[in-house]
Amino acid sequence: MDIKTLANQGVLGLHPYQPGKPVEELERELGISDIVKLASNENPLGLSPKAKAAIEQATAELTRYPDANGFYLKQKLAERWSVNPAQITLGNGSNEVLEILFRTFVSADSEVIYDQHAFIVYALLTQSIGAKAVPVASKAWGHDLEGMLASITDKTRMICVANPNNPTGTFLPTDALKAFLDKVPANILVVLDEAYYEYVEADVRAESHQWLAQYPNLIVSRTFSKAYGLAGLRVGYALTSEAMADLLNRVREPFNCNSLALAAATAVLDDAEYLAAGIELNNTEMARLEQYFTERKLPFIPSTGNFIAVEVGDAGAVYEALLQQGVIVRPVAGYGMPNHLRVSIGTQAENTRFMAAMDVVLAHR
Structure with missing residues (x-):
């Protein structure tokens, strides 16, 4: 066989x-x-000194399963971004957050739109599900948002926007993103992948977590792997509406974030x-x-x-x-x-x- x-x-x-x-x-x-x-x-x-200390303390409980819901990390994130803990989905890195999103919402008869030079995981997840990939030609190495809008069909289920984009490093300003979201139909999900959010100057980056009430189809994805220095522990998260987070957490594997990762991520937010x-x-x-x-x-x-x-x-x-x-x-x-x-x-x-x-x-x- x-x-x-x-x-x-x-x-x-x-x-x-x-x-x-x-x-x-x-x-x-x-x-x-x-x-x-x-x-x-x-x-x-x-490693952050605060993260290191938290890891050392957490080793005493490694014979126990981790907190499946990540209560303390969610509380800290909710406070940081002024959202409800019920709006947060934790992942084994933001890669797993993306996988959970695709498994929840994308099917073989769906279409997924993304930039031709965007994070390659979008293409891999689309193909693994059997959905149709719709890469849109870049504009000056960055996302052509108008081109993405023009690529929407009745089968479009999701649009992935990395901001800043990996591997080009290009960045979409707030007004362009807001205008784009205003034009995307409400039944199409927009994944705003902000793995490098912290590296963008505070006076120019989009505070996209503040847009969730206005755009229920928006998913904001972030990670602790980059600026927070926890790549080896794999912690990421999504900020969404409560209704969407409820669906994502039905698909999310239990105990997907280990105890050391949860402790380190909670601590490093204060560093x-x-x-x-x-x-x-x-x-x-x-x-x-x-x-x-x-x-x-x-x-x-x-x-x-x-x-x-x-x-x-x-x-x-x-x-x-x-x-x-x-x-x-x-x-x-x-x-x-x-x-x-x-x-x-x-x-x-x-x-x-x-x-x-x-x-x-x-x-x-």
Whole structure:
């Protein structure tokens, strides 16, 4: 028997998500050490002291199941964003939040709209369900909201908007998003994926959590994996209407957030000093990389995240050459950007190392 004949049709054409290469894998492959990883948009500052203390305290209860409803984290998030705890759905990272949304609302006869260079998980989830993907051509590397509106049909169930977008780093201003939401029919869900929300300047970012009452079809997705430095613990959440959260929590797996993750996320929300230090470092080092790319005449896409996409020609070859020097960045050919590399913003020392390695590569072109 061919086991593939039993699989859902949408699964057969899938290719597994390719994360940034782990440091350990490169060590095994090349036998080198002192590796710099700038591939997965992680916080380079290490763990928040408050999160670390909370984790250490939570280890005493690891023989017990975690709180299936995440009571204390929901309370803290509800207070932070001025919503009711019943409007919150927790996930094993925002990736799982997206999966829960798709499993709840998208079916094989649905259509899902997203940007051609948007987070690849949208495409993977759409295909796995067997729904029709409707990628919309980008406009200056960013979302073409009018193009998305023009792509709506009677089968459209969901529109995914990443803001800032990964991997391009482009950003949609508040007025554009509001005008877009005003035009989307109420029976079509809009997922506003804000994984990099904290990196956007406070005076320009959309406070989208304040729009939930006005737009019952809106889902705001955020994560603790980036600015809050908990990528290894996997905690994300969605802010929605209470009615929508009720449906999502029917689909959500019990105990999907482990005890250490819940404790760390609850604690790190109070670590304003850690968050501010990460954002300051990101702004400073982003400016250094922009200056470097400008001086080397390497076109880049201005970014509002904690990463930057730079055009380097044969990106695959440059990526491999950087690996030989112990520097891991992210090729993004799978996002329709074969000439670009996405470089996460690291510490000053890590970014200096990347630039030195890049100079070596450029010298041999």
